[in-house]
Amino acid sequence: MSAGIMQHESEAVRIQVVYEDQQHVEIRAFAVDPSITSYNNLKFLLMGAFKLQCIFAITYLSRSATSLDSQIYLALNSDWDLDEAFQNASDPILQLRVTKIKLEDDEINLEDDIVQRGIPSVNNKIVTKTTKTKAISKHISVPFKHTIKNHISKRWSRLTSAFNDSIRHSPVTMAEWQAFLDEEGQLLRSRAEDLRMRVFNGGVEPNARQIIWPHLLSVFPAEMTEDDRSTYLVVKGREYARMKLRWQGLPPEKTADITSMIMKDVLRTDRSYPYFAVESNHPNLLKLFNILATYAFTYPEISYCQGMSDLAAPLLVTMTDEATTFWCFNALMSRMKVNFSSDGSAMMTKFEHLSQLLDRWDPEFCKYLKDCGAGDMFFCYRWILLDLKREFSFNDALRLYEIIWSTLPHNSLGGLPRPLSAPRLNRSCSNPGTLDSKSDANCNDNSEAPATYYSHYGYGSPFVLFLCLSILLQHRDHIMRNQMDHNTMAMYFDRLVRKHDLNKVVIKARLLFSDFLRTELAPESDPETATPGDYEGVDSSISC
Amino acid sequence: MDEVHTTKVVLLGRTGSGKTSLIVRYISSVFSENVKPTIGAAFSKKTVQLIHGEERKQVVLAIWDTAGDERYESMAPLYYRNSSAAIICFDLADRQSYNKVDFWVKELVEKVEQNCKLYICGTKTDLLAEYGGPLKRAVGPTEVMAYAKKLNAKFVETSSKSNYGIDDLFKLVAADFAGFTLCEAPPIEDSLRLQEPNQTDVNEKSSCCF
Numbered sequence: 001m002s003a004g005i006m007q008h009e010s011e012a013v014r015i016q017v018v019y020e021d022q023q024h025v026e027i028r029a030f031a032v033d034p035s036i037t038s039y040n041n042l043k044f045l046l047m048g049a050f051k052l053q054c055i056f057a058i059t060y061l062s063r064s065a066t067s068l069d070s071q072i073y074l075a076l077n078s079d080w081d082l083d084e085a086f087q088n089a090s091d092p093i094l095q096l097r098v099t100k101i102k103l104e105d106d107e108i109n110l111e112d113d114i115v116q117r118g119i120p121s122v123n124n125k126i127v128t129k130t131t132k133t134k135a136i137s138k139h140i141s142v143p144f145k146h147t148i149k150n151h152i153s154k155r156w157s158r159l160t161s162a163f164n165d166s167i168r169h170s171p172v173t174m175a176e177w178q179a180f181l182d183e184e185g186q187l188l189r190s191r192a193e194d195l196r197m198r199v200f201n202g203g204v205e206p207n208a209r210q211i212i213w214p215h216l217l218s219v220f221p222a223e224m225t226e227d228d229r230s231t232y233l234v235v236k237g238r239e240y241a242r243m244k245l246r247w248q249g250l251p252p253e254k255t256a257d258i259t260s261m262i263m264k265d266v267l268r269t270d271r272s273y274p275y276f277a278v279e280s281n282h283p284n285l286l287k288l289f290n291i292l293a294t295y296a297f298t299y300p301e302i303s304y305c306q307g308m309s310d311l312a313a314p315l316l317v318t319m320t321d322e323a324t325t326f327w328c329f330n331a332l333m334s335r336m337k338v339n340f341s342s343d344g345s346a347m348m349t350k351f352e353h354l355s356q357l358l359d360r361w362d363p364e365f366c367k368y369l370k371d372c373g374a375g376d377m378f379f380c381y382r383w384i385l386l387d388l389k390r391e392f393s394f395n396d397a398l399r400l401y402e403i404i405w406s407t408l409p410h411n412s413l414g415g416l417p418r419p420l421s422a423p424r425l426n427r428s429c430s431n432p433g434t435l436d437s438k439s440d441a442n443c444n445d446n447s448e449a450p451a452t453y454y455s456h457y458g459y460g461s462p463f464v465l466f467l468c469l470s471i472l473l474q475h476r477d478h479i480m481r482n483q484m485d486h487n488t489m490a491m492y493f494d495r496l497v498r499k500h501d502l503n504k505v506v507i508k509a510r511l512l513f514s515d516f517l518r519t520e521l522a523p524e525s526d527p528e529t530a531t532p533g534d535y536e537g538v539d540s541s542i543s544c
Numbered sequence: 545m546d547e548v549h550t551t552k553v554v555l556l557g558r559t560g561s562g563k564t565s566l567i568v569r570y571i572s573s574v575f576s577e578n579v580k581p582t583i584g585a586a587f588s589k590k591t592v593q594l595i596h597g598e599e600r601k602q603v604v605l606a607i608w609d610t611a612g613d614e615r616y617e618s619m620a621p622l623y624y625r626n627s628s629a630a631i632i633c634f635d636l637a638d639r640q641s642y643n644k645v646d647f648w649v650k651e652l653v654e655k656v657e658q659n660c661k662l663y664i665c666g667t668k669t670d671l672l673a674e675y676g677g678p679l680k681r682a683v684g685p686t687e688v689m690a691y692a693k694k695l696n697a698k699f700v701e702t703s704s705k706s707n708y709g710i711d712d713l714f715k716l717v718a719a720d721f722a723g724f725t726l727c728e729a730p731p732i733e734d735s736l737r738l739q740e741p742n743q744t745d746v747n748e749k750s751s752c753c754f
Contacts, residue, residue: 264559343618
């Protein structure tokens with residue numbers, strides 16, 4: 001299946017399907033193995049189960065949205081959607097709804113489409129039927145010419161969109177990066193948002209990170225050509241060298257306290273990762289040390305604090321050049337430094353925001369945490385301090401970081417307020433979890449659609465909170481079932497360090513985030529009164 | 545059925561004083577040179593079974609390991625609040641690390657209302673020349689002992705690397721909490737047998753006396 005990157009924990013997912021047409025309602029239940037069930041398999045199953053010969057739409061009951069809006073059904077149109085349904089909506093049972101689509105050219109048969117899409121597992125019986133169907137559709141194509149033309153063009157756009165979707169969810173490659181630039185190598189302002197959107201949905205291919213990360217981190221001023229950027233790096237490299245010399249020239253007794261602390265941490269930062277699994281006097285470790293020390297002495301009011309080495313390590317591994325890494329770190333720290341302030345006020349605010357968001361999505365679990373003395377969310381301290389870096393394997397943390405950065409507007413890493421703009425997130429243009437009734441927009445003209453969004457939540461970095469929320473919601477049942485207290489919960493999450501499934505966490509977080517954006521930025525649509533249909537969007541009426 | 549008691553223990557001390565290594569050795573029986581700096585705090589739990597003659601007690605040690613960085617000191621009260629024991633660690637080869645002990649002692653004396661027993665733990669004996677290591681003691685044992693005595697605290701030395709003194713330290717904490725009479729006299733075989741359940745060597749009883 002195309003969404004093979006996903007890993008499912010359970011071997012079987014129970015599915016309950018409600019099929020409705022004007023005459024009757026039929027309910028079937030069965031179980032499938034999520035690791036081998038593709039969207040097309042599911043369609044075959046449903047066709048067989050309900051003897052469907054018509055065009056039908058599949059939707060599934062969203063579990064994440066239930067606390068906010070009762071009973072929201074989301075469109076299930078692709079492997080990607082199915083994966084999401086398995087991941088987020090299958091506990092305890094995945095509830096599907098199959099609805100017959102009313103079209104004038106009702107006779108157009110399903111298999112027609114399936115054959116065209118080249119699905120291999122078509123049995124003889126269906127093939128025979130298909131031949132017949134093709135004849136029928138040819139036959140009816142004359143009187144319903146216009147409708148069929150519409151139908152085909154609709155189908156075509158969906159096929160293209162499905163194809164584009166699979167590209168969109170793959171990491172940005174070097175070749176694709178080139179396409180974001182003009183002939184002088186300038187990343188156009190209009191394309192910068194697209195780039196962020198792409199990274200948000202698919203991340204960056206490892207070999208393209210060195211080029212793309214500085215852009216995501218807003219290291220370069222906007223609208224620089226490739227030559228400008230090279231010059232800029234040279235100038236910045238010299239500046240870094242001067243900054244480094246400045247503290248290196250200080251008498252050792254003045255720097256020893258800080259340098260010894262930094263060295264202590266450098267020697268125990270990600271040392272199992274190959275880049276750092278080297279002798280203690282290896283240049284790789286020295287680079288990390290220099291970067292952190294230069295930062296600490298350049299900004300004495302921030303200085304060095306434990307955790308900073310965790311933030312710098314992924315940058316160095318990726319960028320490898322010491323000076324460039326420093327500037328990336330510098331850019332990253334302009335947003336992260338608040339976490340390290342000694343009064344801890346930013347961290348407290350972030351805990352409070354996380355608690356508010358949790359209360360909004362899962363008041364029951366939020367109350368549970370409060371009752372067991374964990375309402376302060378301090379057990380998420382490391383998550384928030386380090387943007388969840390330690391919760392994932394090192395390689396996953398690289399992907400996680402680029403996704404987080406992609407949600408931040410250019411040059412606003414310092415958490416500077418940015419005017420709100422209404423998002424035009426939709427299924428085909430942004431991510432699979434978005435719910436926008438105004439969707440079906442043409443992806444090519446969405447240049448103004450923001451991937452990024454400023455919110456006071458999380459000190460201008462709201463998506464991190466949604467990642468935390470995603471993890472919390474994923475484990476809430478287990479925690480509550482086992483009546484975990486604050487201590488046990490802290491221990492439980494410590495055991496999960498580096499064991500979280502990044503895809504699962506990110507998919508859920510995207511869904512929550514877009515849900516949040518929808519309600520946050522569209523006050524005119526009242527979620528209380530909205531009907532499920534409002535959120536299904538045009539995409540839900542698929543024709544197979 | 546043995547009596548079961550739970551007690552909260554907190555580990556404090558300067559960054560790099562070996563708090564996390566101590567816990568990891570005690571809980572998981574392993575040692576790693578590159579334990580990451582603790583961010584926030586980490587919780588672990590272990591049950592100690594105390595046998596003294598006919599008397600048997602189980603003490604669950606609920607241990608909070610804290611971050612050593614001064615920037616996180618404001619978080620510490622969350623973890624030492626309601627603790628019945630505090631293990632304050634310092635690196636035996638690092639004077640600065642020892643100097644920090646007094647900071648924590650004062651903080652605890654000042655801010656903790658209930659009776660919190662203090663344990664001063666000199667770590668990394670394996671690094672000391674007298675144990676075949678490369679470094680000199682930064683602070684003499686007599687100085688530490690005199691300081692500990694003044695505070696009515698106990699002083700122990702450990703090595704997480706060579707697994708020295710760690711189990712004994714936690715057994716001491718558990719025994720003190722359970723109010724087991726500890727013999728002042730030279731060790732008497734089996735006078736106080738301490739054994740830890742949930743271990744693979746559950747039948748192998750270690751005996752010790754304090």
